[in-house]
Amino acid sequence: MTTLGEFLIKLLESYEVDRVFGIPGVHTIELYRGLANSPITHYTPRHEQGAGFMADGYARISGKPGVCFVITGPGLTNISTAMAQAYADSIPMLVISGVNKTKHLGHGNGNLHELPNQSAFAEQVSSFSYSVNHPDDLPQVMARAFAVFSSARPRPVHIEIPIDLMSAPADHLMPIPSLTFPHPPAPDKTAIDQIADLCFGAKSPLLIIGGGVKGKNKSAQELAEYLDCPVIMTVNARGLIPDSHPLAIPASPSLKSVRSVIENSDLVLAMGTELGPTDFDMYGNQEFTIPNTLIRVDLDPLQLHRNIHPTIGVIGDADLTMQKLVHSLKENEQSHVNRNGADRALTTKQAAFNELSKPMQEQIKFLETIKSSLPGVVIIGDSTQPVYAGNLYYSPDSPKGWMNSATGFGTLGYALPAAIGAQLADPERPVVCLTGDGGIQFTLGELGSAIDAGANIIVIVWNNDGYLEIKNFMLENDITPEGVTPSSPDFPAIAEAYGLYAEHLSSKEELPAALKRARAENRPTLIQIEENLFSPTG
Template identity: 50%
Template structure:
């Protein structure tokens, strides 16, 4: 007899799942009954939040959903923050949890791990949450989940299985995955109207977000045909070549880029929420779009938020851009100034670069050194000062190579487990975790997970002995700093105690040498940089 738990494992295999993140508990052991004999690898984090962040990092690099097995009650409350971060950034994640037996659910009798309602808990940060009341529901609910991941706006899905359903007979269930769904096509008339407006525009501009992450080729070709400058959100970095003359980077919160947006007569926004964490990180409400706005998004509701569109197109970004490119390429374009886009983009880059202070220059040199030493690097960041700087100054070589938790939900502690998940999906590519000393202390035990799983992630630790960015924020507002000068442990001793390599870095040459060594190891490496010393030595103007 195959149980529902065993059939679940076989179905996940047939959907192409290769990794499961989870911490076994008495309420999930029946999910593990068939796991050892399956082709899927299991990775054990040290906290369920770590499982969620690992699944998130894996999904961002591979484009495939990260899958977690989570226990009832505390497992679900522990992973909630990771699910909310994934929800905010539209990341596919499948969280499969146990729940108390059907006759015990919501009873309030104090059963082990009991919550009034796990589904209510997850309702605000999932595409949907479903309680599997019989094994017969399993194939359909998994099909629903993968429909979200493959053909809609990808977000976490939660499926909870009562303890008595996990062990119920399920031999009769079909094991084939459901048919793969295609992503939505754009309306032909809407594409035609959008193409006409873009071809008539004298000063077109493109704003691209993470929803367009698989449409880099089409995006770059369209920008070139229109001579349109391109601004990318944090999750869209790498969509066009880092040295492309039309690229203005992720500079939407700077005065010079906002001036450019105000000058644009037609703005094409594709796969972007036009949200605060990409367009107004200075929180002054100064980003505006006075010109005509064409929006393309796979989520119809998102097209109604933040900025009113002149034309709103519900479609997959790649399919819509392909259709738009075909339409505009078939028509001649005679803009007022064919080089306007490149000239204006160059001005933006020049003004932004001229405004770098010593701290920004120092951190840029660090990031440039990482990129030069490890050309195909993936950088998974936390909420920390060099990540904020990198969001402004760093250009990724390819999509899915720069992401962090400063966007959307904005949690701390994301960087290390996300980098572990990213490395598990990245093959031979180097993965660097960029994190501060405060954030690292949130999820420091995940170093043990990386050692155990033999994941040679490189942790680049920016140490300012506390919550430096929040301290600066308090000082800028004449608030006496409280709670930000935290105790800082000896990270090198800790790293080596966990079984990692560890070195303190003070120079660019030293950083290059240690990155090369770290890339050749089979264990994690922690490279610690003292903020004050680094800025003093690397912040000078060239």
């Protein structure tokens, strides 16, 4: 007999799932019955939050949904923080949990791991949450989940299976039929032609690309080059246009200089971006505006009317829309127009860097050293000082090279497990986890998970003796600092205890060599750096 748990594994295989992150428990063991004989590899974190962050990092690099198995109750509540970060950043994640036996649901009798309404809880951090009431439900709800991942705004999906159904017969669901995936919505031709007309008449256009742009066919770069317009990349889009490209502005619209070029543009095309505060108003001064013609393209129709109302709003895939727009422009425009895009980009780029504080400029140089020492590196950050600086002004040397949790939901503890997931998605690419001495302690045990998974990440601990960013914020607001100096352990010693290679940097000049040594180790490594080494006087 094929049980529903075994059928689930076969179903995931049919969707080309090759990684699962989770911690087994008595409420999920039936999901594991078919896993040992499956091509799917299972990775065990030290905490369900780590499972979710691993799935997040894996999804961002692979482009495939990260899949997690968690137990009923605390398993789901533990992973909910990671789901919320993925929800805020539009990352595809499939969370499959147990739930109490069907006959116990809703009674509140105090069964093990019982929540009053587990699915309702999960709905707050997912595109949808579904409770399987019969084995026949599972193929349909799985198809719905992957429809979200392939053609809608990709956010977490939660599926819960009562523990008595996991062992129910599922032979009648075999064999699994061939699968088809819906395509993302294509823009209307009338809208494309309307936008093209506005592009023809624009003297100073500007392109803003967000995390909804995936870089397919280099459509953003081609559009920018044809319009001769600067390109601003949000945090989740950094690297899609190379920093070396003359039209690239690797700086945040939270900076005055970047806001200035936006305000002085007569046409702004915003592709796949929320235009949300954590990118466009990091300092919370509410001064961001787009005063002239605004075109917005997004998969989510509701998002088109959040934050800033567009002149024209288009529901559609951002890459596909730009591709069709370039085709329309080339078909209809008589001659290429020089719009001084490179000059506008260079002026903005230089002004943006000069606008940064001296400590932030030093932190950008620190990030650039990592990039030059490890070509193609993925830097995955927590909420820590050089990450805040990088979100204001940093561009990786290749796509998907900069990601962190300091935007969107803004959780701590993200970087270490997310780096593990990213390394598993692309083992040949160097992956650096950049975290603070405070943030890493949220998920410190995942150092062991890196060893178990064979994920040869480089962990950089930026040690500033606590939550220095919060301490400074308190001082700036005339608040006596309290609760911002948690003690730290000896991180290199802990790393070595787990089996990692570890170093404590004594000067910033040692960083390139230390990174290369770490890369050559062929095992996870940890480098501790004192924040004052990279201060303006360090």
